Amino acid sequence: MAEVHKLSITVNGEKFEHWVPARLLLSDFLRDTIGLTGTHLGCEQGVCGSCTVLLGGEAIRSCLMFAVQADGAEVTTIEGLGEPSQPNAVQRAMHDAHALQCGFCTAGIVVGLTGLLQNCAHPSSEEVLDTLGGHLCRCTGYVNIRKAAAAAVASYAAEEE
Amino acid sequence: MKPPRFDYFAPASAQEAVSLLAEHSDEARVLAGGQSLVPLMNMRLARPSVLVDINRIPGFGLVGLDDGQVTLGATVRQGAALADSELARRVPLMTAALRHVGHPQNRARGTVVGSLAHHDPAAELPAVALALDAEVTAASARGTRPIPAGEFFVAYYTTALEPDELATHVRFPVAAPNTGAAFEEFCRRTGDFALVGVAAQLTVDDGHVRDARLAFVAMADHPIRARKTEAALTGKAITPQTVTEAARLTVEEDGLEPADDIHAPADFRLSVLPVIAERAISLAWSRATAQEDGR
Numbered sequence: 199m200a201e202v203h204k205l206s207i208t209v210n211g212e213k214f215e216h217w218v219p220a221r222l223l224l225s226d227f228l229r230d231t232i233g234l235t236g237t238h239l240g241c242e243q244g245v246c247g248s249c250t251v252l253l254g255g256e257a258i259r260s261c262l263m264f265a266v267q268a269d270g271a272e273v274t275t276i277e278g279l280g281e282p283s284q285p286n287a288v289q290r291a292m293h294d295a296h297a298l299q300c301g302f303c304t305a306g307i308v309v310g311l312t313g314l315l316q317n318c319a320h321p322s323s324e325e326v327l328d329t330l331g332g333h334l335c336r337c338t339g340y341v342n343i344r345k346a347a348a349a350a351v352a353s354y355a356a357e358e359e
Numbered sequence: 360m361k362p363p364r365f366d367y368f369a370p371a372s373a374q375e376a377v378s379l380l381a382e383h384s385d386e387a388r389v390l391a392g393g394q395s396l397v398p399l400m401n402m403r404l405a406r407p408s409v410l411v412d413i414n415r416i417p418g419f420g421l422v423g424l425d426d427g428q429v430t431l432g433a434t435v436r437q438g439a440a441l442a443d444s445e446l447a448r449r450v451p452l453m454t455a456a457l458r459h460v461g462h463p464q465n466r467a468r469g470t471v472v473g474s475l476a477h478h479d480p481a482a483e484l485p486a487v488a489l490a491l492d493a494e495v496t497a498a499s500a501r502g503t504r505p506i507p508a509g510e511f512f513v514a515y516y517t518t519a520l521e522p523d524e525l526a527t528h529v530r531f532p533v534a535a536p537n538t539g540a541a542f543e544e545f546c547r548r549t550g551d552f553a554l555v556g557v558a559a560q561l562t563v564d565d566g567h568v569r570d571a572r573l574a575f576v577a578m579a580d581h582p583i584r585a586r587k588t589e590a591a592l593t594g595k596a597i598t599p600q601t602v603t604e605a606a607r608l609t610v611e612e613d614g615l616e617p618a619d620d621i622h623a624p625a626d627f628r629l630s631v632l633p634v635i636a637e638r639a640i641s642l643a644w645s646r647a648t649a650q651e652d653g654r
Binding site: 242256258262264325327 | 410465467
């Protein structure tokens with residue numbers, strides 16, 4: 199008999215209530231239950247970073263969390279960051295540095311870097327690399343992603359002043 | 360892949376958690392950070408029919424700082440522990456090792472106690488616990504018992520915890536003054552599990568090693584305490600030569616059975632061990648003497 203659990207969750211500022219099976223991953227809840235397909239599935243093992251979301255403002259791997267665990271939590275997905283007409287600093291930097299090709303890993307990286315910069319205004323290059331290390335990209339060879347990250351760090355610092 | 364069905368409980372107390380484990384015992388797994396368990400479930404390598412989520416138990420997220428020891432509750436996150444400057448001061452070996460545990464996205468959820476209870480043989484924290492003679496507290500419906508690190512790590516993914524037991528805390532001794540700690544590992548990408556890892560801590564007194572603690576990661580199906588190497592360092596003034604000689608002893612430690620697999624052959628791991636050990640010992644020494652010099 200399939201058992202379901204009540205899930206009350208805020209995603210990108212909007213409240214949702216659903217009954218979900220315990221085995222439903224947070225990543226699949228976001229994609230399939232509420233239709234936010236910007237969060238991608240690459241490995242479902244916690245390595246590739248394409249499923250990265252912010253949980254309470256902190257970057258996590260949504261494929262390693264069951265949706266029920268996020269009951270009462272606030273989640274931010276890529277859809278909650280910036281607008282096409284007004285990208286956030288990380289999105290702008292990724293665009294300007296041509297830091298994407300197929301774009302599959304991009305959402306995760308934008309969320310991951312945004313989370314880092316929101317929590318740590320002046321991350322060291324080691325800290326940036328450590329965050330980027332949790333993301334796999336099959337297209338770009340990472341050089342432009344690193345340039346974008348450095349530019350995003352600089353523009354966050356500039357915006358602060 | 361997706362995990363198969365399971366019954367899910369999120370108890371609000373330790374008592375409730377251990378009752379659930381007593382009731383479901385062999386079929387139940389504890390869910391803390393999920394950074395090791397959920398990948399296994401997603402790949403269907405682990406198929407618990409019951410999951411006991413301990414993340415809602417108040418008190419499990421607490422760090423206790425007492426004279427002489429530090430206590431971490433079961434849901435203290437690796438990332439929070441790494442960022443904690445009080446812990447860095449008191450348990451520098453754990454802080455040094457935490458930098459190598461996965462990436463920030465894993466450490467945001469992964470727990471220190473969970474890493475010990477899961478006991479991946481290439482994980483960094485079990486070696487830290489062994490080097491420091493840490494103590495894990497196991498709770499069940501039958502009561503609680505302390506399990507010293509020396510008895511805790513049994514084999515791959517196997518600890519001394521009984522199926523109905525929950526690791527509720529880990530206790531680390533506070534480092535004495537003039538102590539330096541270092542964790543070095545060899546792996547192909549930062550954040551990977553170690554192919555070879557060495558945790559080293561030295562306490563110096565008047566330019567000599569008063570206490571040496573050394574443990575290896577991934578050199579057997581459990582962390583190895585390097586007693587021979589420790590003995591070779593104790594009482595010595597560390598020079599590059601004593602470090603090199605001590606590092607050579609690492610391959611003679613009892614119980615070395617490095618894995619021979621697609622990640623690295625066994626003889627390669629053995630050839631890398633003294634190199635990593637030398638780096639870790641040297642770094643621990645320079646940090647210890649920096650303390651002594653008041654730098």
